[in-house]
Structures are given as structure tokens and as C-alpha cells.
Amino acid sequence: MVASEFGDPPNLLDLLKEPILAVQEFFLLSGRALRNIFRTPHYGDDIILQMDGIGVGSMQIVALTGFFSGAVMALQMSRALASYGQVGRTGTIVSLTLVRELGPVLTALMVAGRNASGIASELGSMKVTEQIDAMRALGTDPIQKLVTPRVIATSFMLPLLTVIADFVGLIGGWLIAVFFLFIPSKQYWTTAWRALEWNDVAQGLLKPLIFALVISLVGCYYGLRTTGGTQGVGRSTTQAVVSATVLVFIFDLMITKIWVAQGVS
Amino acid sequence: MAAPSAPAILQFVGVTVKFEEMDVLSDLSFVAYEGESRVIFGAAGSGKTVLLKTALGLIKPDAGKVYAFGKDLTLMTERELFEVRSRMGMLFQESALFDSLTIEENVAYPLLNQKSIQCPKAEVLPRVTEALEFVELGQTLEKYPSELSGGMRRRAAIARAVVTGPPLVLYDSPTAGLDPITAHTIIALLIKERDISHTTAVIVTHRYQDGNLVANFRYNSKQGTLEPVRHGERQTARTTFMVLKEGRLVFEGDQDRLESSTDPYICKFVKQRE
Numbered sequence: 001m002v003a004s005e006f007g008d009p010p011n012l013l014d015l016l017k018e019p020i021l022a023v024q025e026f027f028l029l030s031g032r033a034l035r036n037i038f039r040t041p042h043y044g045d046d047i048i049l050q051m052d053g054i055g056v057g058s059m060q061i062v063a064l065t066g067f068f069s070g071a072v073m074a075l076q077m078s079r080a081l082a083s084y085g086q087v088g089r090t091g092t093i094v095s096l097t098l099v100r101e102l103g104p105v106l107t108a109l110m111v112a113g114r115n116a117s118g119i120a121s122e123l124g125s126m127k128v129t130e131q132i133d134a135m136r137a138l139g140t141d142p143i144q145k146l147v148t149p150r151v152i153a154t155s156f157m158l159p160l161l162t163v164i165a166d167f168v169g170l171i172g173g174w175l176i177a178v179f180f181l182f183i184p185s186k187q188y189w190t191t192a193w194r195a196l197e198w199n200d201v202a203q204g205l206l207k208p209l210i211f212a213l214v215i216s217l218v219g220c221y222y223g224l225r226t227t228g229g230t231q232g233v234g235r236s237t238t239q240a241v242v243s244a245t246v247l248v249f250i251f252d253l254m255i256t257k258i259w260v261a262q263g264v265s
Numbered sequence: 266m267a268a269p270s271a272p273a274i275l276q277f278v279g280v281t282v283k284f285e286e287m288d289v290l291s292d293l294s295f296v297a298y299e300g301e302s303r304v305i306f307g308a309a310g311s312g313k314t315v316l317l318k319t320a321l322g323l324i325k326p327d328a329g330k331v332y333a334f335g336k337d338l339t340l341m342t343e344r345e346l347f348e349v350r351s352r353m354g355m356l357f358q359e360s361a362l363f364d365s366l367t368i369e370e371n372v373a374y375p376l377l378n379q380k381s382i383q384c385p386k387a388e389v390l391p392r393v394t395e396a397l398e399f400v401e402l403g404q405t406l407e408k409y410p411s412e413l414s415g416g417m418r419r420r421a422a423i424a425r426a427v428v429t430g431p432p433l434v435l436y437d438s439p440t441a442g443l444d445p446i447t448a449h450t451i452i453a454l455l456i457k458e459r460d461i462s463h464t465t466a467v468i469v470t471h472r473y474q475d476g477n478l479v480a481n482f483r484y485n486s487k488q489g490t491l492e493p494v495r496h497g498e499r500q501t502a503r504t505t506f507m508v509l510k511e512g513r514l515v516f517e518g519d520q521d522r523l524e525s526s527t528d529p530y531i532c533k534f535v536k537q538r539e
Contacts, residue, residue: 129359129361129364130357130358130359130361131361131362131363131364133318133323133357133361134355134357134361134362134363135363136323136343136350137321137323137350137353137355137357138350138374138375138378138379138425139347139350139351139375139378139379139380139381139382140378141343141344
């Protein structure tokens with residue numbers, strides 16, 4: 001028989017078992033990491049160390065990204081606005097797109113590329129060299145010691161980095177507006193400021209908070225499930241960056257959709 | 266064999282551990298008594314490391330019971346296990362020193378993080394120094410693990426394992442990947458720790474020489490060297506040998522029985538000495 005020649009066809013449930021198990025493990029890890037925020041012991045030093053690595057360490061790349069995206073946005077939008085004779089409203093477009101969308105998403109992508117990979121490779125290396133087992137053997141919960149500080153640090157620093165990216169992006173847009181579009185400074189800043197409502201600021205801060213949870217937890221999850229030596233560390237790092245990046249876009253769409261559906265956008 | 270009158274420190278009862286439906290440990294039962302040295306031989310992949318990690322509660326068995334100090338580890342939560350683990354020391358195969366911490370911080374780690382130890386902060390440094398001097402690494406406090414050789418890392422890991430004075434110490438392939446001289450130094454340290462602190466030791470290895478040293482030598486604290494156990498005293502040295510094959514226990518007994526075994530698999534380990 002054909003079926004026996006090529007073996008039994010795979011059961012659909014067997015195919016689904018692995019991804020479902022992975023999702024379950026991810027949610028279990030997330031639950032434990034978040035629960036540990038309210039449980040002792042607290043590793044304050046580790047939180048500060050991670051804040052420095054994730055926040056201060058990402059400042060340059062986030063500022064650069066923000067600056068160029070603001071400048072490009074001003075140039076691109078000025079062409080579209082010129083057809084309506086509204087070049088003077090460049091500041092409005094730049095501030096709205098940066099605060100609502102580009103600032104949070106681009107900052108999250110930069111941090112995902114830089115830190116989800118860093119977290120996954122660091123924890124992955126610890127896993128394959130039995131340091132995670134040693135930690136458990138020596139009386140420390142690895143989730144409490146390694147995951148929770150990274151989640152807290154990323155959740156605190158990503159919104160701050162987003163604010164910096166937004167501000168530097170507005171400066172990028174301002175330079176283009178003043179030197180290439182010949183818009184007076186006062187007009188640019190006034191239109192940029194007046195365009196923003198509290199809803200935009202709230203959306204612009206909620207998104208990075210959600211993205212921070214996603215990036216840190218995905219990085220930790222892939223790091224802690226690393227197997228297969230140094231090759232496995234490389235694989236976990238790649239998977240962490242890809243998954244975190246895709247999830248950032250998915251959550252961005254979901255949050256924006258909820259915001260729009262609420263009629264507050 | 267150990268005297269059954271001594272209290273059981275570690276007991277496996279019908280323990281089975283599966284990884285992806287494959288038995289890594291299969292219906293394993295044994296008892297390690299207080300003061301006993303238990304040497305476990307086995308080829309790569311025979312389940313030696315899994316056995317030690319199961320003994321430490323790092324891996325939950327799929328079937329059977331694991332008792333340490335009379336407590337059933339299989340029923341404990343991770344937090345409850347911390348108390349039991351504080352009474353065990355473990356030397357991991359690749360040392361597993363935390364590479365972001367100095368040797369001093371590594372050795373101090375169990376003193377500072379194991380709640381049930383409750384070591385006063387003022388006593389941490391003296392105890393760390395004492396443990397590092399025990400393994401003859403007194404000058405390495407400020408160094409990082411990456412600055413040490415493989416043998417030195419192994420010795421630092423032994424210091425970390427014994428700094429709290431645990432009554433049970435588990436050694437996972439302590440001599441793996443080391444040259445014969447360094448391997449001898451490491452085994453000498455194990456014997457020194459066993460004989461000075463009177464600990465129960467479970468030693469996983471694939472080298473017969475290691476087991477032979479553990480069974481037939483003792484530490485002379487006056488001279489600071491190893492000396493052979495006098496003829497006829499081997500029984501009192503209380504060393505039991507176990508051989509694992511594909512997760513199953515295929516031999517348990519003393520050195521004489523091990524050496525007289527005709528099983529081809531067991532003979533492979535014993536013949537290493539020739």
C-alpha cells in the first residue's frame with residue numbers, strides 16, 4: 001500500500017502539538033515573569049544594569065533612526081502637501097506620524113534588533129553552559145533573576161526611548177522644513193504642537209509599553225529554550241529577532257485598530 | 266558497600282525520565298547512605314548527568330520517587346526545592362561558573378542567595394577565601410572565569426559547590442576534558458573534601474582511574490597528600506560503584522565485584538586501567 005510505503009500520514013493534532021506547546025510555554029513564562037514583579041527577592045541592581053544596557057545603550061541608534069525618519073517624512077509629505085498648497089502644514093504631518101506610528105514602531109524595531117537578540121543570546125549561552133541549571137541549584141529562580149529585571153527595564157526604557165525618538169524626529173523634520181522648504185520655525189513648531197492631542201500621546205506611549213513586554217519576553221523565551229550548543233544560540237537569536245519584529249507589527253495593527261474603533265484616533 | 270545502618274541521604278525508587286518519549290533513565294532504583302562515595306560509570310548518553318540533575322530536583326521524573334534527606338523531591342515546588350538544594354553541592358560538567366561574575370562573586374553566590382544558609386555578610390569573604398584556599402586558588406578572587414584554565418575553573422566550581430558545607434555533593438564528570446595530572450588533582454580534591462568534611466559524594470565519570478582513586482585512597486590531613494587505604498580497609502572506605510547503560514542500572518556493587526564482572530559493557534570501563 002502507498003500509505004505504508006511512505007509511512008503513516010502525520011496526524012494533524014501531532015503537527016499542532018509543538019506550536020501549541022510553545023505558545024503555552026511562552027504564556028507560562030510571561031505569567032511567572034509578571035507575577036515575580038510583586039514577589040521577593042527583587043534584583044534592583046540587575047534592573048539598573050539592564051536599564052543601562054537597553055536604554056542608554058540604545059539611545060544613539062534610536063536618536064539616529066528618529067532623526068532620519070522625521071527628516072524623510074518632512075521631505076516626502078511636503079511634496080504631497082504642495083499639490084494642495086499646504087506645505088506650511090508639514091509640521092502637523094510630521095508630528096502626527098511620528099508620535100502615533102513611526103516613533104513607537106521604529107524605536108521598537110531598533111530595540112528588538114538590538115536587545116531581543118542580546119537577551120536571547122545571553123540567556124541562550126547561559127542555558128547551554130548550564131549556568132541556568134547552576135542558578136537553580138544555588139537557590140535562585142532564573143525567571144526572577146534574569147527575566148523579570150529585563151521585562152521591567154525594557155518596559156521602563158522603551159517608552160522613554162520613544163519620546164526621545166519622537167523629539168529628535170521632530171527636530172529632523174524642522175531642519176528640512178527650515179532649510180529646504182523655507183517654512184518659518186515658529187510655524188513648523190506651532191503646527192506640530194497643535195496637531196497633537198492627548199489621545200495621540202496616550203497611543204504613542206501605550207504602544208511602546210506593549211512592544212517592550214513583547215520584545216523582552218520573546219527574547220527571554222527563546223534564550224531560555226535554547227538547546228544545541230553555540231549553533232542553538234545563533235538559532236535562538238535569529239528566532240527572537242524575527243518573532244519580536246513580526247509581533248511588533250501585529251500588536252501595532254491591533255492597538256491602532258482598537259484606537260480607531262473607539263473613535264479616538 | 267555502605268553500611269545500611271547509616272541513614273539514607275539520596276534514594277531513587279523506580280525513577281523513569283523521558284525526553285521526547287525516549288527513556289533517558291529507566292526504572293532506576295538505588296540508595297546512597299550517609300558518608301558513602303558512589304561512583305557512577307556509563308558511556309556518553311547513558312543518563313549520568315540526567316541522574317544527577319534529577320537528584321537535585323532540576324528534572325522532574327516521569328515516574329518514580331526521588332528522596333533526598335528523607336524528603337520526596339517529586340512533590341515539591343521549585344521554591345520548596347531551594348531548601349533541599351541548599352544541602353547539596355553540585356559540580357557541573359562544564360563548571361557552569363557565572364561568566365559575568367568574578368571568582369569571588371561566584372563562590373560567594375550560594376552564601377548570599379540561598380535563604381536557608383543565612384550567612385552573615387561579614388562572614389562571606391572569609392568563607393569564600395577559605396573555600397578557594399581549599400582548592401588552592403587563593404589568589405584568583407578578582408579574576409573572571411574566562412581568565413582561568415579549564416582545570417582552575419573546575420577547582421573554582423568545586424569551591425562554589427562546597428563553600429556552604431553541604432552534606433551531599435554531586436560531581437558531574439569532574440575530570441572530563443582534563444589532562445591526567447589536572448584530573449588527578451581534581452580527584453584528590455574530591456577525596457580531600459570527602460574525608461575532611463565527611464560528605465556523601467556521588468561522582469559521575471567515565472574514567473575507571475577516578476573510581477579507583479576514590480575507593481582506595483584517603484586524604485592524610487597531616488601530610489596534605491593522598492595515601493592508599495591500608496590492605497583490607499577497602500570495605501570501610503564505603504565506595505559503591507554503579508554502571509549505567511542506556512538509562513538502566515546494569516551494575517551496583519563494590520570494586521571487587523566490579524572487577525570480577527564478565528559483562529562486556531562493564532569490562533570496558535574496568536579495562537581502562539590496563
